[in-house]
Amino acid sequence: MVSVYGREIYRNPDRLKNLMGDLFSGEERIKRLFRRVLVEDKLSVKVYEIAQKPANERPPFYTRLACQFAEADCRPMEFGLEVVAALVAGLTGEKLTTSGVRQPLRPESTDKAGQKTRKRKILAQVFPVSGSRNKIVQLGQAKFDMVYVEGGTFRMGATEEQGEEAKSNERPVHEVSLAEFMIGQCTVTQALWMEVMGKNPSLGKRGGNYPVNKVSWIDCQKFIRRLNSQTGLKFRLPTEAEWEYAARGGKKSKGYRYAGSDNPDRVGWYKENSWEKCDAEGNRLWHVHEAGGKKANELGIFDMSGNLWEWCQDWAGDYDTRARTDPKGDLTGSARVVRGGCFRAVAGRCRVTARWEYVPDQSRDFLGLRLALSL
Template sequence: MKHRARAGGVALLLVCALFSGCPRKKAPDADFSADKTTGPAPLAVQFTDLTAPGSSPVTEWRWLFGDGAESAEQNPAHTYGAEGVYTVSLEATSAAGANKETKTGYITVTEPEPEPGQVETVMLPGDVPLLMVWVPAGIFQMGAVSGEQGAQSDESPRHEVTLTKGFWIGKYEITKAQWAAVMDGAAPWEGRGNISDDPDSPAVWLTWEDCAAFTARLSVLTGKAYRLPAEAEWERAGRAETNSRFYWGDDLDRLFIGENAWWIENTWSAGERYAHTVGLKIPNTFGLHDMAGNVWEWCQNWYYPYTVDPVTDPRGPATGDSRVMRGGGWFNNEAECRLANRTYKIPQYANYGTGFRVAR
């Protein structure tokens, strides 16, 4: 027996087709996120599918990572091996259709991070080399250990410091030759006492303002942002993963300081009353020379008292009266050459033992 459709039913179907009262199939609305969108190569990224499924479950995913690689996983991980900016797309497909989300320039991969202690050579005018050493990000204990021999009150409390970014710092203190290559005009040490004529000895008789002017000029010459190291960066670089008084150990009996540092016993007491040629003493494990003795090194930040609280990327107060100096000088005893030791002077202060090294 055959059944015929009634005319009213056909009309009803046509009405449903023309108006929104009847359900329609909805395609997915593709979307995604990443746990990180920038970093040095190799950069491992975890992608997460955030697609709204629509009227049907998503059954297929097609990821294009922008470097020629793709994936069909829902939540893939991908490692970018080369520096660059990458556009990422996700196409999600269900029984109701497909939809694609594209994020232009979503992933930025920078050059690979150097190895700890890696050296970079920057050529200054006149073919004068400036050697920079890479110090990695990390966590360290800043300040003197309780009961440390020779410690001063402002080296406490010892506290945890996190540096979230690695940085470049000078392998040596800035020399007279490097100063002359960068700066115009008379050298600040000319006509002053207690200086060496060796062009590879540290530039001295420098105020903090002199050092800031040098880093500004160096930045213009090289196109890179040079500066003085922050005090926390200086101690991180000087310690090179150690927790002792010096980077070569506690040396309570002063048995090894002479082969690691220029200090009062092998300069002033020996009749050599000046800062000595850089790089002649044993470096620390990052490869940095003269982080103890030779010249006091200006730091970027204003002097401030420590607190016990952990800190991240400390730069000190915004204003102050005196700038921090670190490392001790050729005319100092061993206590003043310790890694935790700190002093401070007004920015206009200078003598035969004030110098610096650069950072960026």
């Protein structure tokens, strides 16, 4: 169906009505959903709504689909075609292919002569950092640093230095081996988010060098897809294992409780040091702080303890004792991992092994993101 009707469906989504009716009679809700998907870039949200229904009211297919398409790195036309293929495969078991219908996906415009032309892709400039394998990425008016992290093996979870504040979800300690990767020196700033998305969702906006906040995991996936489209690079969220390894300092780790120190005041903004004034009733007011304002950790990475909880790619799940190589967490779930603590969290929540979780569509003023890049 996709290979035959793909172009027509994209140009005239109403054509899908009869096709879907033939395949899935009685599934009116599903037909409406997937007709809209072809003209709205909101698939991850729509499918996520279905996936949030109680397990006994939906097949596991929808949970997988929500995850798959929220992470997809493609444009609306190809997106729509893949949706139809996935829907058919999920409900009937029939495998469809979109080969032969992957037309140019960039929007078209018309030049002065009336000829159709593609809009030019914005490309980032990438500069090496002298004396290291780090990179500086310039996109429009926004600039950010990516830190090289050498691959290695470490003990993940509540190791001895974490003390009595370690929670049960940080255990058991287990061995993890990771390939090399890159990670953002700072969390994504409001300036970079504005450059890519054209708007700033942050609560209590304070300026371009402040971390963007009040973004959901789904928002982050949309941002990353658009960033990748504009740069030609393949950014992503870090896995939970990558995040902890980088926070610990990688192969340069000195075994600190926090990211770069045993003293949280040196490396992070948290509940006891991130308030600046009181309101009329005498209550403390907490807020996010400028990126990079505290001491960096052993790898030169800032703010991995405190300031904002940072979304990871993984579904939240329990640890076990098995050794892992490049783990990516559970295959499915209801919540995504966040790491690092935040400006209103107690110090214990800002330790390098502390874990928390939120459902993917939640956005709060203490939720942000940090980019990662495979090598």
